[in-house]
Amino acid sequence: MPLSAAVISGVQKLVLYETRARYFLVGSNHAQTKHRVLKIDRTEPKDLAIIDDKHVYNQQEVRELLGRLDLGNRTKMGQKGSSGLSRAVSAYGIVGKIVLLGPSVLTTTSPLPVVGMSCLVSTAHEGFG
DSSP, rough: OOOOOOOOOOOOOOEEEEOSEEEEEEOOOOTSOEEEEEEESSSSSSOEEEEEEEEEEOHHHHHHHHHHHHHHHHHSOSSSSSSOOOEEEEEEEEEEEEHHHHHHEEEEOOOOOOOOOOOOOOOOOOOOO
């Protein structure tokens, strides 16, 4: 049974999958028990066509959906080595969309390990000016 779209109050994790024709952005809550799917058409480079799937999936349903998408988008039916669906990126948020001269670019945020820290110290001196 489809659940209403308002069940997920906040998306905590995003995973972007891709086929030749579409991107599938799967968002889940913190416990990863509820999932929503955005379908992004990538066949038209100038227009951004986003389809919001209103269904709220559980973990088993989203796995089945991704399995069907993988099977249906393979270059040769039944061939396991030529995956039709691949995982592009995992993220924790969408920063925005950038459009330059060509197709749109979706920018996301992902966690990075702390490599170093920088600190900018500013002091005001009287007598300048």
